[in-house]
Amino acid sequence: MLLLQGQATPAAGWDRVAADLATEFRVLRGEQRGVGGSGPVAGTNRPVDPASDAEDRWTTRALAQDVRAVLDAAGVDRVQVVGHSMGGKIAQWLAVDHPERVASLTLLATSAGTADGVPRDEAAHRLLIGRDAEARTALFFDAGWVAAHADEVRTFFTLDAPRRVLRGLYRASTEHDTVAVLPRITAPTLVVHGGRDRLAAPDSARRLAAGIPGARLVLLPDAGHGLHLDSPEAATAVRDFLREHAGR
Template sequence: MEEQDIQHATADDGTPIAFAERGVGVPVLLIAGQATGMHGWGPFADALARDFRVIVYDHRGIGESGLGDPAAYSTRAFADDAVAVLDAAGVAAAHVVGHSMGGRVAQWLAAEHPERVRRLVLIATTSGDRSAARRDPAAVADLLSGDRERMLPLFFDDGWAAAHPADVDRFFTRVATRPALRGHFAASRDHDGSAVLDRIRADTLVVHGRHDALTPVSHAHLLAERIPHATLTEFEARHGLHLDTPEVEEAVRAFLLPPGQRPAG
């Protein structure tokens, strides 16, 4: 994403939450995944900014946001930070797009603050339902290793990654302390929004890769079944499909645009 002026919201506990925006139109709030900074959205955010006012932010403990108390991190609390960002940006309601842990956060945001969410997009995420298929332990070990060479195949197609090194670098580059990283992992791991999915009123698009080793596609099926106004779209892709699969951005754009502005077909 292009360089922008960084602004700061103030969370309920006083923690500063850094955010940035570009584009004009209906606001779209992008909620990043576990320990991923605002700049990790890269070309996905750039593309949406052609039609929308795109707002991105750093979760607490990441990048230019404050640390807060890592022991208190949870996806539910992170949703309150998202509300603080909307408030600071002067946005009453936005389309909300969450990737991975950001999708977990977005579930709480849509369930507990329905008036703030226009349409909801959940990418490569889970409700946390303990009855769903478990993650591959080897994939989790690769994720926790912090070794980019081990993590990269979990997220991106090899050819795309080789052709887009700058986008890969932006996605994986982060500034965070060890306590913050541990707090993010615990928040994502412990998420369970299964009991509130039926409270989500927003029209919802669930997007998932069939080859996602970090979150099996069965988790997407559960989300689509339990969110009242949800549809599911699957792609031949991995966990980072919003970046390496152009059809994902096209599907999200079509879902968010008003009917008269949506692409034909």
Template sequence: MKIALAPDDAELAWADEGSGEPLLLIAGQATAMDGWGPTAAALAQHFRVIRFDHRGIGGSSNGDAGRYTTRLLAADAAAVLKAANVDSAHVYGHSMGGRVAHWLAIDHPHGVRTLILAATSGGKLAGAEPTKYAMEALVSGDMARLEPLFFAPEWAADHPDATHTFFNSRATAWAKARHFRASRDHDAWSRLGAIESPTLILHGTDDALTPMPNAIQLHRHIRRSTLVKVPGAGHGLHLDRPETIQWIRQFIAAKAPL
């Protein structure tokens, strides 16, 4: 594990594996880099995969309390790329990580070759909020309640270690609360038109935490975007739908600038 220094000198734990074009993975709310599990391993067969722990999560320090916003978390992601000696990378963000990725693409347009967004949103959207049950499960942090919202039962049964790792990132209640607030307060709808990177939007049709209308609006706001609706998938399609790996590879091969 390596350390990058954030703009406030917070220590950000990061790691890389594989070789080829760099691909930065940005995890979701209060989720450590280990949560990418089998997806990171599969992608590392084709790319130099760079992962990191958000501030307050896993091996990263808390840093300043005022820097828990999606836009400032994007500055952390940029610091990780700098530490990895990467000027530009493909960027894959899941859930809150997708929100962070929005700002990375907006504030560092030349640093994002292509953008992959999974199960995410540009901010609050009337009529497309999480269901009451989904929100209560998210707030509870109860793995038994959350698992069906994220993963297909058969995948979770076949991958107990990956599921446990995903839901059990090391984080204090202090950090978790700030991650929750950062994700909830995200609002980039008016700025998404500034994203220049070719963008692949992956979204499950059964996502109760981020309902499908969010992805449709993302597609409308991001000019160079492609939307793939994944039938029956929930919020964790970045893990339990391995076919997305091939889709991402094909998209990058077709869209990445030379």
């Protein structure tokens, strides 16, 4: 199975989830382009070159092609994909463009993009890119969980990437749009979302699930954007779904 993290978060942010799932599955994960020493273009380790950083490189669809290249390099033909936030957007394109590679699709705290017609919480997005670390953390996690897991929170928000890469990833996430192609997704799909999510509204999850044939929706009223880490109910839903589709 493959874990795809959100915009401007590192692969290490999956540590808790990866360790739990690795008791039953082979777990793959990797950094996004330009992050953690990886190159800004798939297959390179060159530093970011502003003169050659074409705008069209920073799209969720292009990032999905990076994921396909990772699967090829790992010798993995078919995989269960779990994507959180922007990772879920990337996962949607992987399922659209390479359906033969996706055995199942789990979409956490994500959407089909602003074209779904659900108004964006502008105040929340200002907090996301602002300097108030405490306010940003509150968008993701329950306060009690934060107090008990300070090291995990620090890891989740620590990213080794230049500013230009951060801008590119943010642009890719905010410009994502799969509304018209969701019916092309054939993989069994689970959508898990928090009722308190301000970065991706619950109505976006409802529309995402409605747009994918046969998709299931699990809406957890008390969860926020970081439900993949702080919600036991989300963890149970994901594991049960993965077990159901293991080996397919």
